Amino acid sequence: MFMPVGTQGTVKGISPQELLDIGSQMVLGNTYHLMLRPGEKLVQAHGGLPGFTAYPGPFLTDSGGFQVMSLGHMRKITEEGVTFKSHIDGSTVILTPERSTEVQEALGADVIMAFDECPPYPAEREYIRRSLERTIRWLERCHAVKTREDQALFAIVQGGVHSDLRRLSLDLTLPYETPGFAIGGLAVGESKEEMYPAVAFTAARLPEGKPRYLMGVGHPEDLVAGIALGVDLFDCVYPTRTGRFGYALTDDGRLNMNSSAPRTQLQPIDGDCGCYACRHYTRAYLAHLIRAEEMLAPRMLSLHNLRYLHRLVERARAAIAAGTFQPWAQAWAERYFRHAVPAWFQAALSAGEKAEAVAG
Ligand SMILES: [Zn+2]
Numbered sequence: 462m463f464m465p466v467g468t469q470g471t472v473k474g475i476s477p478q479e480l481l482d483i484g485s486q487m488v489l490g491n492t493y494h495l496m497l498r499p500g501e502k503l504v505q506a507h508g509g510l511p512g513f514t515a516y517p518g519p520f521l522t523d524s525g526g527f528q529v530m531s532l533g534h535m536r537k538i539t540e541e542g543v544t545f546k547s548h549i550d551g552s553t554v555i556l557t558p559e560r561s562t563e564v565q566e567a568l569g570a571d572v573i574m575a576f577d578e579c580p581p582y583p584a585e586r587e588y589i590r591r592s593l594e595r596t597i598r599w600l601e602r603c604h605a606v607k608t609r610e611d612q613a614l615f616a617i618v619q620g621g622v623h624s625d626l627r628r629l630s631l632d633l634t635l636p637y638e639t640p641g642f643a644i645g646g647l648a649v650g651e652s653k654e655e656m657y658p659a660v661a662f663t664a665a666r667l668p669e670g671k672p673r674y675l676m677g678v679g680h681p682e683d684l685v686a687g688i689a690l691g692v693d694l695f696d697c698v699y700p701t702r703t704g705r706f707g708y709a710l711t712d713d714g715r716l717n718m719n720s721s722a723p724r725t726q727l728q729p730i731d732g733d734c735g736c737y738a739c740r741h742y743t744r745a746y747l748a749h750l751i752r753a754e755e756m757l758a759p760r761m762l763s764l765h766n767l768r769y770l771h772r773l774v775e776r777a778r779a780a781i782a783a784g785t786f787q788p789w790a791q792a793w794a795e796r797y798f799r800h801a802v803p804a805w806f807q808a809a810l811s812a813g814e815k816a817e818a819v820a821g
Pocket residue numbers: 730731734735736737738739740764765766768
């Protein structure tokens with residue numbers, strides 16, 4: 462499944478009812494943002510994220526680690542945790558495995574993530590190795606302080622784009638037998654040619670019967686390639702962010718609604734979509750809203766883009782059930798990439814096919 466991202470306790474511009482209508486199954490909340498503002502205590506006073514946000518479905522919260530690394534100022538990483546200056550008021554904050562777990566218990570998501578370090582790209586091999594070993598000690602500490610039985614704690618496999626380091630991280634992480642595993646440390650600036658072999662290597666070695674979550678990844682082509690390699694869960698701000706910039710996701714690629722062509726087109730964005738925007742509006746009307754800077758435009762494009770990704774995984778799921786995933790994915794890619802399917806995508810499909818054959 463694809464999880465919409467509700468960074469500040471809201472999927473930007475989309476109401477909980479709309480999320481239910483388009484088939485969202487789980488929403489992601491960000492520990493870093495919610496801890497700094499409004500503070501996890503206030504969320505807890507509403508009964509956690511479902512009460513606070515009025516989205517009645519499941520939630521997943523990240524550990525805050527990734528965002529501290531990318532958003533915190535003057536951050537300092539030690540064995541204890543990460544000390545940083547809040548991007549909101551400049552105050553000094555320390556986030557540790559214990560604190561991350563405590564905040565995530567207060568936020569009350571169904572799935573919580575172990576506090577990890579996601580090294581930047583590029584990083585020295587030796588740094589990545591030391592970092593992944595520390596991530597295991599941090600996982601141990603998260604486990605030790607976790608009190609809620611109703612939350613599933615997922616561990617995160619690191620190791621950058623190096624297969625030997627991925628193997629080391631797997632060897633150290635798998636014994637924890639957490640209810641799910643995430644593939645972390647990717648989509649941080651490396652090329653797709655480097656990223657997908659690392660996804661393939663890691664996903665193939667994670668347990669068959671537990672969810673595999675590729676963190677922070679969510680372009681349509683990433684979903685199809687990731688699913689081919691055995692990934693189950695994705696999240697990304699991409700569909701809402703690109704929607705706010707006036708782009709619509711379709712099987713024919715990304716449609717630029719800011720360009721001149723849509724201004725006179727009387728068809729919906731996608732006749733097969735079924736989202737509110739596609740059932741009610743022409744491309745011309747939506748293009749008009751964009752030019753008039755009406756707030757309905759970014760809302761409708763975000764709604765459509767989320768529905769597109771949900772429908773994409775629904776189609777992939779149906780193809781898997783029917784035993785037709787490979788031809789379905791190939792046909793999808795031929796159309797999406799306009800017969801110029803990139804080598805990295807083709808390689809991911811072949812690697813997935815081989816893994817499937819080995820699994821019997
Ligand atoms: Zn639509």
